[in-house]
Ligand SMILES: Nc1ncnc2c1ncn2[C@@H]1O[C@H](COP(=O)(O)OP(=O)(O)OP(=O)(O)O)[C@@H](O)[C@H]1O
């Protein structure tokens with residue numbers, strides 16, 4: 054049985070300006086101990102997907118309008134807030150993008166680690182502190198015992214993210230969700246934090262969902278990759294298959310396979326360099342959400358009228374487009390895109 | 393922290409000197425003289441004698457110097473108008489009453505205002521929120537003399553048999569309830585809106601989401617992570633407010649006939665009783681400065697970042 058199975062999840066924001074379909078029918082499964090990478094441009098719904106799993110979406114305005122989140126067979130969307138509290142931190146832990154704001158500035162890091170331990174385990178304070186020191190050592194914070202009573206502002210960004218990882222590990226969760234864990238960090242420490250994260254994931258036999266902008270990040274540590282666009286999954290495959298034979302034009306663009314988007318954007322790992330703008334999720338394109346930016350879509354085909362299904366184009370490789378790479382006529386050159 | 397407190401205490405000295413100087417100058421701007429009142433014709437010679445006795449014939453800077461020396465030794469001088477009474481006497485007799493009233497009002501404001509703001513923030517955009525804010529806006533907008541009058545009318549006169557509250561005076565705890573509420577209602581409204589605003593902001597912070605992601609109970613998330621950070625601006629506002637409440641009770645003291653210092657202050661200004669005005673002004677500024685010092689210390693406890701910056 055899969056550890057986590059997300060089925061047809063849809064999370065919408067009901068705002069005054071209209072309904073934002075931030076996540077619109079997302080399904081995937083994750084086996085114990087495996088890593089799933091979720092990749093996509095800014096605003097594609099990666100964080101909202103993660104927060105929906107945790108039950109942490111801001112209600113109102115957000116609402117899970119349909120779908121199930123099965124964790125070890127239990128549907129998390131049906132749990133009460135109290136029951137969810139027992140799952141959070143204990144079964145599923147999460148670390149966030151910005152370590153500078155993710156720790157409480159008015160509490161020592163010791164307090165912020167031990168309160169998590171003592172929330173889920175009935176242990177005396179001293180024992181929790183001992184465990185906290187071990188955790189800080191495990192995430193390679195020097196002089197861990199001395200730093201327990203320091204406040205977050207005495208730590209650098211990289212060190213704070215290590216503290217966040219220590220908190221996440223503190224109750225030995227089965228699943229760790231890391232939402233762009235290195236995006237806000239200095240380039241020089243990004244690789245170190247990612248390596249640490251992957252090592253710890255293996256040591257603790259956790260499954261991980263790794264959310265990122267950067268194809269390079271997931272290439273190393275993910276088993277499977279989900280590519281999101283406009284609140285939907287547009288491609289889903291194993292990491293090798295996805296990198297070797299990407300099918301969706303958007304994935305190709307992310308991987309830098311299209312000649313016209315070579316340059317700046319790809320080298321820095323920023324995906325926003327793809328020509329055109331991401332869809333407006335209040336008013337998405339009627340059929341294929343990528344059609345307006347797709348180099349293969351043209352006025353005569355079905356892209357503007359028929360909603361493409363996520364289909365299994367070969368074993369365990371799913372794609373949502375009318376123009377997958379393997380179905381294009383030979384090695385037809387893509388039409389030039391107007392930037 | 394100790395060095396910080398010592399340094400802050402040291403800095404109060406020039407501030408107090410400046411306050412004395414400003415009060416001095418302002419009193420001079422109001423034309424007149426305690427012994428030159430037209431309705432009280434004092435012979436020319438007597439007047440000069442009196443002026444000599446109280447150093448009023450000396451140049452201003454000498455008067456200032458004499459006065460500063462007096463303050464330093466807690467000798468605020470004799471009253472220029474009330475014969476045979478020193479400013480020290482007046483202060484010792486009436487000031488504790490004003491402080492007591494101010495503190496009760498402040499406590500009332502804190503104990504009711506902070507929870508009101510919290511409830512409004514936690515039930516944002518519900519009837520409870522709107523109700524709390526309406527109440528707080530009314531409390532803020534209605535002047536305290538009107539609040540006082542209404543309180544007396546309803547709680548002491550109309551329903552006096554039930555409540556047993558008197559209309560005026562200061563001799564028992566029943567006497568202290570209505571004046572404290574009347575004085576504290578405005579600050580309560582201020583606290584409520586302040587807490588609501590900062591709490592709504594704090595609820596959006598990333599570290600609150602982290603606290604929830606750790607599985608902490610809602611009670612702990614709100615009671616520790618949110619509240620602690622929401623109280624920082626409240627503490628900042630509380631210092632000057634405490635000073636303001638203690639000094640701003642003239643009207644309430646008058647309406648409820650509370651024997652505080654406020655009434656003296658007003659009459660002293662009119663009578664050009666320089667030494668009383670000066671003495672009270674200095675005392676009040678010491679209180680405001682003291683309240684701000686307490687605030688800064690609390691601030692350091694609540695926000696560890698400022699603690700590092702000031703050692
Ligand atoms: N509070 C909100 N109110 C309205 N819309 C929101 C809110 N939060 C998110 N959204 C919308 O949901 C969509 C998905 O947002 P999400 O944060 O999941 O994107 P993301 O893929 O994580 O992007 P990023 O890479 O920038 O983190 C966005 O289009 C955004 O406009």
Ligand SMILES: [Mg+2]
Nearest residue numbers: 099100101232
């Ligand atoms: Mg995000």
